[in-house]
Amino acid sequence: MTDEQASTHAEATPRPPAPRTRPTRRTVLKAIGISGGAVLVTAVAGIGIRGGVNGVWNQGTGEPYALWSRWQDAPGLQAIVAAGVLAANPHNMQPWQFALDDAIDIYLDPARAMPITDSDERERIAGIGCAIENMIIAARTRSLDTTVTLWPDADPDHVARLTFRPGNGPTDRERALADAIALRHTNRGPYTSSALSAIELAGLTPDALEGVGVVWVSDPDQVRRLGELYVEATEAIVGDPDMSVEGFSWFRNDRVDIDRHRDGLTLDCQGLDGFTLFMAKTLPAQSRADGDRFWVTATRDVHTATAAAYGVICVPDTANPEQRLHGGRLLQHVHLAATTAGLGLHHMNQITERITRDAAQQYPDRFSARWSDIIGIPAQEGLVSFRIGHPARLPNPSPRRRLPDVLTPTTGTIR
Template identity: 25%
Template sequence: MAPRLDDKTVANLVAEATAAPSMHNAQPWRFRFLSGERLVLLYADPERAMPHSDPDNRALHIGCGAALFNLRVAAVHAGLVPETRLLPEPQEPLLLAAVHLTDPARRPHDADLRRLHPAIRQRHTSRHPFADKDVPEDMRGTLQDCAAREGAELLFPGAWHAETVLDLVRDAESRDVMAPGVNEDLVRWTRLGPEADTAVDGVPEYAFGPRKRDGKAPVRDFAGRRPVADRGTTTFEHTPHLALLSTPGDSPADWLRAGQALERVLLEATLADLATSLTSHALEERELRLLARDPGSGTGQVQMVLRLGYGPRGPATPRRPVADVLDVV
């Protein structure tokens, strides 16, 4: 029988899981550890859902999938073998995954997961301009392989396709200006002034990055029309390097796989000194997601737009205390 896992080890695993990205850094997850079974249960936290910008909870599932991948990496680093099941109890829709932390004697470690561990704390979203420098072809291939290993596809769109995606982002921005109430989620999850220094969730003003004076990089302006001191404006890339993460289907299980694939790609990119940012702005309505697909193949469901490049990494954003997201029973 495998020895009991101590509470400190489990807390460390969950702390690293929660370093994952999530929409507006809402951190829409909860964890429960069943100590007798060495089982970590991952739940969605509906109080952190976004009814206006994520009405079907697609982005919520993607964020939880990213946290699940970090948990797997952290477990391997701790000398454990994570055996994962998605959506293990159909009658409990908030229960998204179960991870059995088994004895490594049962099967070998995944060395590739262990290798990614240092990137968990290094990865931060960058909302700054990137250099006008191509991502090497072999690096693109490595990132595509990362997505494929988690059941997803990473596509680097050609010039025409990329311009279409950027048009969709601009259309989404225009929609936000015109539609009443659409910015309620963004306002709820941004932290301005003194609140930015004490927040445990959301996007603090120091992570907004500069305002975009020019350029085509798809960077959401979290400030909107609200003033932010010492922010400044600058020119971003005119030819941003984009990648589209897709899954074969568009179900909750696909969204969880997309989140795991996304985090594997982001951690690998971080180890390669690539700065990254994400946008789902043009994907918040299913009809727009269909328009973002590869015009050649026309298959799959685009779940996330990534922006990759060489530039400053963004600052660390706040995280909730582990005690607030973990129950041990």
Template identity: 40%
Template structure:
């Protein structure tokens, strides 16, 4: 009798634990990857009409740390793109260089969306130099898109907009990328517009850039200010993902589905542990599994218009890669370290290392990335609604 009661009690406890685990799993989105209001912009991206249709495409663009640093002011035939400088990365992006690259990505999506709706888009960029983050951040005009009637052109890059996602998972290191695809990327980069694309597939060159990526990550995670500025954007809890609809999440961290599920129901790790994982993933998975590493270089690293053009180039290349079954991921730590050394008035160690790799002092890398065939699909990142970003 006592044994039966004991077994019944143990069963009740076990069922309670299973029920609690299921409740917690549901609460933390273990079974809801890519679902909820934070992901609706990916599903409804082509539903709007007029200028709002362009904004719907723009908000799905690549951007640093998923900060979504954009605001849009609309008129019938004109859209102003503003940098939302309050959504900055602090010491990770002290001159808003990466922010402007992300804004360029949004501009490219918007131009593609305009053509798909029979509109010609004339883009005017605001000239000037990138400056330190303002003490009182406020929206700052960076580009104007003026629309006029034109032929309807819905090309494959436009169709790829809702399928383009940053893939931080392992790539297939043994599967080479055809030379004609690499040539297409060079063409898409728009090298005649003051940009230069460098792709490293030979082992010796690839290793040099990969070593710089890992070394820069090591330096960054030893900088507590940079760790703190990065961590404040990370959304560990599912409720925060749905509330803020921005930032990096566990689902987009490159983890296997099982590990991501376990991480969601585990206690949130410390910022230091989070960033140690980032280093481990960069060193042990992302760099060694990529058959190609690359750089986008500009002539003036802190020129606003050149940063936006670099973003447009990245978005075009990533969309094209998506159409060809390729995966891409920014690994921009070396250039982030260039900015940080400049901010602290330190010796430009990172800039010199990149310059030695480029071999031409007239070109300054502004964006570093990896390219390869994916080993698994990845979910989308959360996005704010169109209504949240229109002025």
């Protein structure tokens, strides 16, 4: 067959139809953009079924979210425990267990940890501090003062014992912070271009709390430099297979996962606009690699691109467990105060996670010196960090475990 004949034969032979490409969450998020600026029109077979499975029409509702609206209805000290369960904590692991009689004992749950990402447990212990702060504030609304005894016995998992005594009635400020417990959510969405003044930022911190403090980064050039460092740290995390796998293990892909675990990170909490969230939840689940790419893109194009300022909780020594708890208390207080002020707050610990990971692996320290240069304190004094600003949209709640799931039965009297 000559070349001319072969060409004629090929043109005469019918071509098979091109295979249909089924959209995935990744392709939809890429097509419409993180901010939802473009429009994608597609027909998706089985959209109703997948939408139901993935919780399109019941986001933020049902039993995994009931505690947010009902925590004050629990009897006696159980309401204070409920407030603790609603506290900020790393990756929504909810690393706590409580024992309740005439006092409240707080234990670390050994099964709820991230030994690769949080190998030194700074975030896990800080999360317990967040719970303690919520519980102290909740107790004040009941005219109770709290005494906190840290590590009251030889059990290293027995982190704290809270005892209560009658006190004066709550102040207006304490009531406002308690009301914010049910409204405080991590806001991973975009923030507006409105700046935050030094006075506004200073108003978010209490007068004194066990020698810990907040370093604010609000200078535009420093904000830009710190944002670039966050993106680099995020890329390093997703490039580390062990960290990537561990992080993805706490992602709850659909409503079945949410109902089963009542913890972890969800699509609802990624700060997406309504249309993007709808499409992402009606299409097939994304893979770990897709999730990693999305996180890097969001960190670069949304989180750091729209941050008005950053805050770093600083303590004299991040290796000191008690200082970690005090730092967690301050972090929770700042988040509640930001909520009362209508501000969004997003916990971002990629830099410290990579510093810790590099040290554990005996890799060169790529971040400490640059981080310290930006925030103005030694890296070993920076406990946890976050971005803050005026949110462009309201955040969704995260799932929480039921009180029976976090309460260990005791023989004491429940008040």
